[in-house]
Amino acid sequence: xxxxxxxxxxxxxxxxxxxxxxxxxxxxxxxxxxxxxxxxxxxxxxxxxxxxxxxxxxxxxxxxxxxxxxxxxxxxxxxxxxxxxxxxxxxxxxxxxxxxxxxxxxxxxxxxxxxxxxxxxxxxxxxxxxxxxxxxxxxxxxxxxxxxxxxxxxxxxxxxxxxxxxxxxxxxxxxxxxxxxxxxxxxxxxxxxxxxxxxxxxxxxxxxxxxxxxxxxxxxxxxxxxxxxxxxxxxxxxxxxxxxxxxxxxxxxxxxxxxxxxxxxxxxxxxxxxxxxxxxxxxxxxxxxxxxx
Amino acid sequence: xxxxxxxxxxxxxxxxxxxxxxxxxxxxxxxxxxxxxxxxxxxxxxxxxxxxxxxxxxxxxxxxxxxxxxxxxxxxxxxxxxxxxxxxxxxxxxxxxxxxxxxxxxxxxxxxxxxxxxxxxxxxxxxxxxxxxxxxxxxxxxxxxxxxxxxxxxxxxxxxx
Numbered sequence: 001x002x003x004x005x006x007x008x009x010x011x012x013x014x015x016x017x018x019x020x021x022x023x024x025x026x027x028x029x030x031x032x033x034x035x036x037x038x039x040x041x042x043x044x045x046x047x048x049x050x051x052x053x054x055x056x057x058x059x060x061x062x063x064x065x066x067x068x069x070x071x072x073x074x075x076x077x078x079x080x081x082x083x084x085x086x087x088x089x090x091x092x093x094x095x096x097x098x099x100x101x102x103x104x105x106x107x108x109x110x111x112x113x114x115x116x117x118x119x120x121x122x123x124x125x126x127x128x129x130x131x132x133x134x135x136x137x138x139x140x141x142x143x144x145x146x147x148x149x150x151x152x153x154x155x156x157x158x159x160x161x162x163x164x165x166x167x168x169x170x171x172x173x174x175x176x177x178x179x180x181x182x183x184x185x186x187x188x189x190x191x192x193x194x195x196x197x198x199x200x201x202x203x204x205x206x207x208x209x210x211x212x213x214x215x216x217x218x219x220x221x222x223x224x225x226x227x228x229x230x231x232x233x234x235x236x237x238x239x240x241x242x243x244x245x246x247x248x249x250x251x252x253x254x255x256x257x258x259x260x261x262x263x264x265x266x267x268x269x270x271x272x273x274x275x276x277x278x279x280x281x282x283x284x285x286x287x288x289x290x291x292x293x
Numbered sequence: 294x295x296x297x298x299x300x301x302x303x304x305x306x307x308x309x310x311x312x313x314x315x316x317x318x319x320x321x322x323x324x325x326x327x328x329x330x331x332x333x334x335x336x337x338x339x340x341x342x343x344x345x346x347x348x349x350x351x352x353x354x355x356x357x358x359x360x361x362x363x364x365x366x367x368x369x370x371x372x373x374x375x376x377x378x379x380x381x382x383x384x385x386x387x388x389x390x391x392x393x394x395x396x397x398x399x400x401x402x403x404x405x406x407x408x409x410x411x412x413x414x415x416x417x418x419x420x421x422x423x424x425x426x427x428x429x430x431x432x433x434x435x436x437x438x439x440x441x442x443x444x445x446x447x448x449x450x451x452x453x454x
Contacts, residue, residue: 025335031365031452033326050324057333077370077409080454134447140339144332145451212366215454219325 026066026142027057028132034149036218041117047110054109054146056132058101066101068094068109071129076145079127080215082205082269082279083149084164086126091115092148099132115152120163122155123171125279149215151281161244165275166200167191172281173249179287181255188247188280190270192239198272199238202247204230205267205279216267221283224264229253230282232268251284260289333362334369334450346430349386353427354396359412359448360421366453369412369422371395373405376444378436382407386429389436393446396425405446415453 033052038044047053058064070089073079086092095110111130115121128148134141154172161167169189178184192198204227205211213223224230233248249268253259264284271277336359343352361367373382373393383390384404393405395412403410405426413422426446436442 024337024339025333025362027331027333027362029331030326030328031330031332031363033324036323036325038322039320044322046324049322052324052326075408076449077368077411077451078414078454133449134445139445140336141445141447142334142336143447143449144334145449146332147451212454214327217325219323
């Protein structure tokens, strides 16, 4: 009998209440961004140093309040190939935990970042996910995730292994003032920090069909016209557990005046037989035409 | 130092500077960003009023459309939440446990969880994604009748990687 009494009076208000609709749209900018050259141990006010902050728009006629939080990307969905997860999402934080946006207006959210001062955190490529979401309660909620690709300072001469199952030293190779028709060489150390042997396949990320170039390119750089201009000593490398190996690179830009005064990038993807891939960012800046022979 | 030796040293130094690759050593961070890129999502209809429902009752399927109002290709996820007054969301209806089933037509049905479930990926700007939700009330409850067991469903948008 008690159960019969309950029938019909259990009230479930799921997606909003008539006359009290939650937000039906949410808009945030930018959609994503890359922070380059982050030095472990330094506190960064991202807006103060770069002018970049989140803008949250409110196109409705009522005030909206949103929660702001940071997350490891695996809690939220897919993220960019080659990047690992930030070890601790609290290394990035917002100035405030919530933001109120007045009707037909916009508001800004400032982000701060500090990676612990440890040598192992150089040469890292990580993603942290920033969430702008509805306050807990009833009804329909919308949220936006903005991924931040964090690239810590590239460093050679590491006194300890780089963090992660796949460590790289350096994480970025830069060929500067390159004269077309000449060649340059560089080396990258690959660390297998796993407890099992791995074979790594090395390839150009930009040659993969589904790559969105804009997700990886540094500002002012374009994709290198021909991936074969950056030769590799091996296309696969097998490294035993806990050991390391050298990958040799050779840059050869054809002798052509059109290739002076360019800024190109390549992303060398390093994919283990199991686990997440890493990458080496290769930047090429050719000699300016004014100085060309 | 003889002039010839000095020139050789200078020449070797120049080769060393220009012939090797180097990692960036500047002290400032830089950001690569498209400030005009926008992630935006809307959902229609904006409400689903289940109202009073009996134990073992079902509401739906209710049809919704999530639209990419931004200017980048988006992934969408959908996340459930536990209800008020000790009703939890689960894969199936049970004691003090309700379920919300996501149906996307030709895609298999998924029960919403408190962690994000993929709704769609690589949704083009201005495109919409249709889906149905069906609510299943608990098979029994220990909380008593007349209680409010409202909960939240969240649609999250992000730029596709």
